[in-house]
Amino acid sequence: MKSLVRYIVAALVLSGVAFVLGSYQTDVYRKLLLWITLALSYNFLFGICGQVAFSHFAFYGIGAYSVVIFITQLALPLPLAVLATVALCVALALVVAIPATRLAGFYLALATLAFAQLFIVVLNEGGTVTGGTGGLTNYRLPDIFGVAVTGPWYTVAIVLLLLGTFAMLWRLERSWFGRACRAVRDNPDAAVAMGVDARLTKVLAYTITSALAGLAGMVYAFVDNTVNPAIFSQESVFQLLFMVIVGGAGRPAGAIIGATVLYLLPLVLSPIIGHHHALVFGLFMVLVVIFQPRGLIGLWDRFISGRQHRQAQVQLRKAHP
Amino acid sequence: MNDLLELLVSATASGCVYGLVALGYLLITRPTGIVNFAVGEWAMLAAFGAYVALSRMEMPYPVGMALVLVLMLAIGWLTERLTVRPLVEKGAPPLAPVLSLLGMLVVFRESVSIGFGADPQPVPPALGFGRFEFGPLAGAYQSFFIIAITGLVFTGVWYFFERTLTGKSFEAVAIDRRAAALMGVRLGRVTAASFAVGAAVAGLAGMLVSPNVSAHYMMGMPLAVQGFTALVIGGVGRVEGALLGGLVLALVEQFTVRYAPIPAGLAMGVPLVLLIVFLLVRPTGLLKAREARA
Amino acid sequence: MYTFSKAIRTVLGCALLAAVPAMAQNTIKIGMITDKVGPAKAYAEPVSAGVTFAVKELNAKGGLLGRQIELLVEDDQGRPDISATAARKLVDAGAVFILSNSLTPATQQVQTVTVETKTPQLAPSNSGDTLTTQISNPNFWQTGPLGSTQIATLLSYAANKKYRKVAVVSDNTELSQLTTKAFKAGLEKAGIQVVSEEVISRGATTAEPQMQKVRAANPEAIFLTGFLTPENALILRAYRQLGIKSALLGNFNFSTPQTTVVAKGLLDGLVFVDAFDPSKPEVKRFVESFKKETGNEPYNLNGYGYDGMMLVAGAIQRAGSTDKEKVRAAMQATKGQVGVMGAPGAGYGFAEGKRTGFDPNGMVVRVYEGDKQGQVVHTGTK
Numbered sequence: 001m002k003s004l005v006r007y008i009v010a011a012l013v014l015s016g017v018a019f020v021l022g023s024y025q026t027d028v029y030r031k032l033l034l035w036i037t038l039a040l041s042y043n044f045l046f047g048i049c050g051q052v053a054f055s056h057f058a059f060y061g062i063g064a065y066s067v068v069i070f071i072t073q074l075a076l077p078l079p080l081a082v083l084a085t086v087a088l089c090v091a092l093a094l095v096v097a098i099p100a101t102r103l104a105g106f107y108l109a110l111a112t113l114a115f116a117q118l119f120i121v122v123l124n125e126g127g128t129v130t131g132g133t134g135g136l137t138n139y140r141l142p143d144i145f146g147v148a149v150t151g152p153w154y155t156v157a158i159v160l161l162l163l164g165t166f167a168m169l170w171r172l173e174r175s176w177f178g179r180a181c182r183a184v185r186d187n188p189d190a191a192v193a194m195g196v197d198a199r200l201t202k203v204l205a206y207t208i209t210s211a212l213a214g215l216a217g218m219v220y221a222f223v224d225n226t227v228n229p230a231i232f233s234q235e236s237v238f239q240l241l242f243m244v245i246v247g248g249a250g251r252p253a254g255a256i257i258g259a260t261v262l263y264l265l266p267l268v269l270s271p272i273i274g275h276h277h278a279l280v281f282g283l284f285m286v287l288v289v290i291f292q293p294r295g296l297i298g299l300w301d302r303f304i305s306g307r308q309h310r311q312a313q314v315q316l317r318k319a320h321p
Numbered sequence: 322m323n324d325l326l327e328l329l330v331s332a333t334a335s336g337c338v339y340g341l342v343a344l345g346y347l348l349i350t351r352p353t354g355i356v357n358f359a360v361g362e363w364a365m366l367a368a369f370g371a372y373v374a375l376s377r378m379e380m381p382y383p384v385g386m387a388l389v390l391v392l393m394l395a396i397g398w399l400t401e402r403l404t405v406r407p408l409v410e411k412g413a414p415p416l417a418p419v420l421s422l423l424g425m426l427v428v429f430r431e432s433v434s435i436g437f438g439a440d441p442q443p444v445p446p447a448l449g450f451g452r453f454e455f456g457p458l459a460g461a462y463q464s465f466f467i468i469a470i471t472g473l474v475f476t477g478v479w480y481f482f483e484r485t486l487t488g489k490s491f492e493a494v495a496i497d498r499r500a501a502a503l504m505g506v507r508l509g510r511v512t513a514a515s516f517a518v519g520a521a522v523a524g525l526a527g528m529l530v531s532p533n534v535s536a537h538y539m540m541g542m543p544l545a546v547q548g549f550t551a552l553v554i555g556g557v558g559r560v561e562g563a564l565l566g567g568l569v570l571a572l573v574e575q576f577t578v579r580y581a582p583i584p585a586g587l588a589m590g591v592p593l594v595l596l597i598v599f600l601l602v603r604p605t606g607l608l609k610a611r612e613a614r615a
Numbered sequence: 616m617y618t619f620s621k622a623i624r625t626v627l628g629c630a631l632l633a634a635v636p637a638m639a640q641n642t643i644k645i646g647m648i649t650d651k652v653g654p655a656k657a658y659a660e661p662v663s664a665g666v667t668f669a670v671k672e673l674n675a676k677g678g679l680l681g682r683q684i685e686l687l688v689e690d691d692q693g694r695p696d697i698s699a700t701a702a703r704k705l706v707d708a709g710a711v712f713i714l715s716n717s718l719t720p721a722t723q724q725v726q727t728v729t730v731e732t733k734t735p736q737l738a739p740s741n742s743g744d745t746l747t748t749q750i751s752n753p754n755f756w757q758t759g760p761l762g763s764t765q766i767a768t769l770l771s772y773a774a775n776k777k778y779r780k781v782a783v784v785s786d787n788t789e790l791s792q793l794t795t796k797a798f799k800a801g802l803e804k805a806g807i808q809v810v811s812e813e814v815i816s817r818g819a820t821t822a823e824p825q826m827q828k829v830r831a832a833n834p835e836a837i838f839l840t841g842f843l844t845p846e847n848a849l850i851l852r853a854y855r856q857l858g859i860k861s862a863l864l865g866n867f868n869f870s871t872p873q874t875t876v877v878a879k880g881l882l883d884g885l886v887f888v889d890a891f892d893p894s895k896p897e898v899k900r901f902v903e904s905f906k907k908e909t910g911n912e913p914y915n916l917n918g919y920g921y922d923g924m925m926l927v928a929g930a931i932q933r934a935g936s937t938d939k940e941k942v943r944a945a946m947q948a949t950k951g952q953v954g955v956m957g958a959p960g961a962g963y964g965f966a967e968g969k970r971t972g973f974d975p976n977g978m979v980v981r982v983y984e985g986d987k988q989g990q991v992v993h994t995g996t997k
Contacts, residue, residue: 023732024703031700052416099601105416106356110549111600114593117546121590124787133789134743135720137727138750224699225727228720230789231696234542238427245420266692276435278652278692282427289421290407324827327857331823338820431652439656440873441845450880452856461856530820533852535845535877539654543818571820578824585814585825586787 011163018155026151030158030223032263034216037162039243039259040252041212044169046241047250048178049205050185052105054237055096055112058119059210061232063089063217068136068227069129078142082218089214093207101202116234123229135228154222161219165212169252172208181205242285248295257296323459324579330460330468332575333568337471338530340567342548343555344478345523347563348515351495355405355418360523361545362429367393367524368536369433372442382447389528390521397520400425401513409512426541434538446532467529474522475564482560491515523548550596556606565607570595642685643678643937645670645927646705646713648725653693657844657873658916659716662740663688665913665920666714668905669928679931691717695724702728702736711937712737712927716920719743719790726750735930735942739923740916742867743793747970754943758923758963758972760867760956762797764996765888766838768978769864770805772886772993773836782811782834782861784825784850786841794840794866802838810834815846822846826853829861836862844873851881862886867978872914875986882983890956890978891915892991901955915956922954926963926972958994 014033021029042056066088070081100111123130130136141149149157172178180201183191188198221227239262247258266277292298346360367389374385404421448462455465481488493501494511502508526544527536534540547570555566573595578588599606647666650659670686678684687708689701698721705713706728713729713736715722722738723746729736730752738746742759783798785791795812802809811832813825829837837854841847847868854863868874869887891914892898901921905913930946931937949972951962961977976995981988 022707024700024707027700027703031696050416052419103600103604106350107553107600107604109356110553111597113546114550114596114600118590118593118597121586121593125584125586125590133720133787133792134723134745134749137723224696224724226695226699226724228695228723228789230694230718230720233694235694238423241420241423276431276652278427279431279435282424282431285424286404286421286428289413289417289424290404293413293417324831328824328827331821335820434652434656439660441848441877443877443879450852450855452858461852533849534820535848537845540818540845547818547820575821575824579827585812586816589787589814589816 007163007167011159014159014162015152015156018152018159021152026155027223028264028267030155032260033155033158033162034220034223035240035243035263036256036259037158037165037216038213038240039247039255040162040165040169041209041216042240043244043247043249043252043255044173044181045205045209046244047254048173048185049181049202049209051101051202051206052109053112053206054109054234054241055115055210056213056240057232057234057237058116059089059093059213060217060220061119061123061227061229062092063214064221064227064232065123065130065136065217066214067218068139068221071142072136072139073129078144085214085218086211089211090207093210093214094203097203097206097210101199101206113234116237120229120232120234123232131228133229135226135230137226137228140225141222158219158223161216165216166252168212173252177201177204239281242281246281246284246288246295248297251295251297253300254295254297257300261296323457326458327460328575328579329572330458330464332571334460334464334467335575336551336568336571337467337564338526338544338567339547339551339570340555340564341471341474341522341526341529342544343551343563343567344475344560345519345521345526346548346552347557347560348478348519348522350557352491352498352511352515353418353494354415354498355422357422357519358419358545359400359422359426359429359541360519360548361541361543362426363393363396363520363523363541364527364530364544365433365536365538365541366396366429367527368444368531368540369437369442370524371444371528371531372437372536375445376443382445386447386528389524393521393524394517396524397517398513400520401516405512405516406509430538430541437538439538441535441537444528444531444536450532463529463532470525470529471564474525475560478560547592550592552606553596553599553604554606556608558605559608562606562608569607642683643680643931644685644687644708644710645924646687646689646702646708646710648689648691648698648701648705648713648715648717648721650693650717650721651690653691653718655693655718655721658740658842659693659718661914661916662716662920662923664909665917665922666716666739666924667920668908668917669921669924671908672904673924673928679928680935680937684928691721693718693721695721698722699724699728701725702734703732706732706734710734711931711939711942714739714920714923714927716740719746719793722746723749726752726755729754733939733943735927735939735946737923737927737946739926740919741790743790744797744971745793753947753970754939756926756946756965756970756972758926759919760888760890760973760978761971761975762794762840762866763801764973764975764978765794765866766798766801767975767996768888768980768993769838769886770801770807771996772980773862773864776836776862778807778835778862780808780810780832780834781836781838782813782829782832783809783838783840784813784815784822784829785839786843786846787814787816788842791840791842794842798838798840798866815841815843815850817843817846819846819849822849822853823856826850826857826859830857830859834861836864839863839865839869841866842868844868844871844877847874848878848881851878851885855881867915870915870981870988875988879986883985885983887981887983888978889915889981889988890958890973891918892958892979892994894991895955895959897953897955918955922956922963925954926952958991961995 066085070076180196184198184201243258243262248254349357370389374380405418408417446463447466451462490506551566551570555562577591649663650656670684691698691701702725715725715738736755738757740759746757785795811829815822863885865887867888870889934941934945950964953962957977958979961974963972979991980993
């Protein structure tokens, strides 16, 4: 019950912000929320399940393109288009997951990278269905029950997506499934010995997180009302990986911090670090991996525990003068 | 028929380049198990090194080439020392060096983009541009040069691993790290050496391909993917696998474009499909690893 | 617990953004979106340099409407979604006009913002034909040399050669694909058959398979529509390697200096379209003052940026105010404005209902002599 209240308050605060922002700030805010959503699901796949996958952004793109194609070309009503998109994402994720999860580490990374590149090739060659290299534009979100959801109300929809994703992953992480994922990540043989179906766990993890990415993609499609292959290039996948690592892999708070920092940093700091933020991120990544593998959230933890430690010492001294 | 033979030469040359990239990767991953995604960026660095040495400073080709190779050895060694060794010493999980190398990929690429700008730069070929006829086979001077050099490199590497004691100790590390350490093999040395040589080999690939494609800061990623695909096809187990994989990839790629009745854009998907097929059906590649002899 | 700190962090982050830097009052703000780090950097940055130079020149002469021009520069990193965000930032900051110099899809994505906010937008160098037609946006103009203009100019030059069968070779960038479409349409209209159409993808190590196919189809001429310099060099190399003798006709990308540097030794005899006629007095003046100001010899990409800014300035001047609707009307009414780019006698102007401004007769045809760009051998489409 308490957590429900927390979610409602968070929803209200995050949505409230949407109503006071200007046009540019709204755009930044929306895209920030979407990046956080993606980082959360990627964190689950990479941090908690230990799968190095480079296809996350491709599913983001699949979700975005599918919903647009279903609405504009197949003239499906919105609810049906949403369902169809989710179904398509799940189906494709299964198609990739079932064979790919037999592979580990490098091979999985390579297979998912190949899938992501194949996606771009299909987009480029898709003729009028995908709009080819120029993509699709000239569409907008259909009215929901006769109401056009735009402006700050659409931002509210993104907030709901973010909280929904967060809640679902939070639940999963704390459940037996989360424990199974971690077990498979840390020691697959031991996990199997304990009765965990490693294969099934991996397939489920991949499918669920990829479907969540597709869901986020669906929502993204109506932010700029344009989708094109350049948006879903493989560069973004590296950025997603960096976000999760720099923030702290395996912890949702880490994903949130990482996404926020790496997304806002170029915008806020461009007067200072100029346009070399990619270089800075690369360096950040290397430094974090070497010196602070727990990520920024690890720094925060240290600070907190340092404070607790100092407080405990104060107590001790008071008790024994 | 002429077309086919000419294409054979061109595909072989491309396959050699892929094979070298795959080898650069393989030399590191076998003894250390570390996946080095930055291998393409190393090729790019060497290409720019060649640009500076040969185009800007106009050194004679062998001198310039030697200089760039030495530079790459140094870069490889430094990369290991600065971004991998601290992790190994801390006992970090095996994923950690992979991630830091991924970060280095971005650092290398951005540094070159900032230092040299976004424009592609020319690199002169070894023997000039010209058409050479070798019996029924015809191709560019550079193609034959690439094939010759690759042949030398692979022969040298094969000989090293098969016939020399040092090489066998590297193999030992690849097969069983702990056992090798117990037998007195210096793991640190092996790791540093494999990074250095891996960088040099990848750099060689960059130097050989850049006269055709020019040196530009975005050339690393496609080369890396092609190299990895070659590796998967050929198999990580044996050095020859890298070359075989490269040749198979290039031949399939180019013969499909030339002879298959599919639109050119779709032909780009062929290497990707090939990669996926291999990963599904035979992830260990065409050549099986040699088992440890009892 | 973390949900709260997350919420607070996000709000704080946005508060940071709310601190939009204070601007100097009483300037006219012109926004410019360029690519400083991504795939379009080699094309966007020179155009932006031309714009910056134009702004300096205008400000030295007193600015516009008695006020100084302030150029707000945004970097979209070659990513279309960031381009749209950058556009919103410029609109919020009070930009009267936005110049979009980055990739074609980025310009497209910016249009979703300018059509919504009714902000005037100009693409001074993009040459994709469908940019002004795909989205119905009365606030968007394009003054780059359209693919359709390029092919029309090339064909009028080659009219006496009476080509029957030709090939088209491109790369897999969006711009190249759009240019190919325009070229094919032009060829079809002239009754010329395209017997071979090949694509070189980014990252290829050789163009020989594709060029072998071209050779097998035996075209009289090969039209080149690629925009990636390394891949263009591959095409030219394979062309010579395979001993192909068909005539080579290239798009305006073959006039850039990078091409001359990278494809050294491969260009002799290549015919290409350009919009830069060094003998024009305006060009001579531009080259001199640009060199004096920046120390670099200017080339055509700088010229597009310069002309774009001059067109924008002209529109604002004629509108007499920074009101977006007045500026839009003034821009649409532009006729016969002579710029640095374009053949002598050509001028920029927007026909009724159309928003592409480059004079359809304003391109020239030149031929490479060795590695140097030779004289103009043909002008316009007559």
